[in-house]
Amino acid sequence: MQIFGVDIGGSGIKGAPVDLDRGDLAEERFKVLTPHPATPDGVADGVKQVVEHYGWTGPVGLTFPGVVTGGSHVRTAANVDKNWVDTDARALFSERLGGLPVTVVNDADAAGVAEIAFGAGRDRSGTVILLTFGTGIGSAVFVDGVLVPNTELGHLELKGHDAEKRASSKAKEDHDLTWEHWAHRVQKYLAHVEMLFSPELFIIGGGVSRKSEKFLHYIEGIEAEIVPAQLQNNAGIVGAAMHAAKQA
DSSP, X not given: OEEEEEEEOSSEEEEEEEETTTTEESSOOEEEEOOSSOOHHHHHHHHHHHXXXXXXXXXXXXXXXXXEETTTEEOOOXXXXXXXXXXXXXXXXXXXXXXXXXXXXXXXXXXXXXXXXXXXXXTOOSEEEEEEESSSEEEEEEETTEEEOOOOGGGSEETTEEHHHHHSHHHHHHTTOOHHHHHHHHHHHHHHHHHHHOOSEEEEESGGGGGGGGTXXXXXXXXXXXXXXSSGGGHHHHHHHHHHXXXX
């Protein structure tokens, strides 16, 4: 069974048909740059471009980098245009895609669901936390495999700032940090999250999951096991498709 998944991020909008039996992309993903400002209309146009690239005419699952309630209502927009707040995202995307059935879910929650089903969190009990490091920091918290949605732990306060302003991949680039220096920031963030939730496992997702050998060995003093996401930066696409399949 194939469903189309789209992952909307602060820097790029990427998507592909997903093979839900294997939990992997059925075709090579297609990506366009996220418009700046990332307005609802601009992002919807980008999503349309990605979906039309494949001539897709079935259900589409989409992720969104913020809190999404009721499968449609956008409540926060930290790394996209503030006009997203209170938008009916499902209606917007469905209209732009010519009436195709659409579901919308928080981006990190989607990535986490994919990793729990097919990746690093498979068959793991207890508290598991996936953290995606990109333009911001996304989070997905699971207790015995059950998702606690819309946690948004990237906005925990760390040294007087949103944690994602200090420890995201974008912060590493903006401040030209070495992998070691950035890893020490991530370590302080993980220590804070661990103090609050005492997880058995941290899964590190986002684009940096492809480069885990450059920084994971610098992270010390965390009791939880720390592993890179196995689906890497495709986890959001797979999770979006999984969410759409449940709603179909």
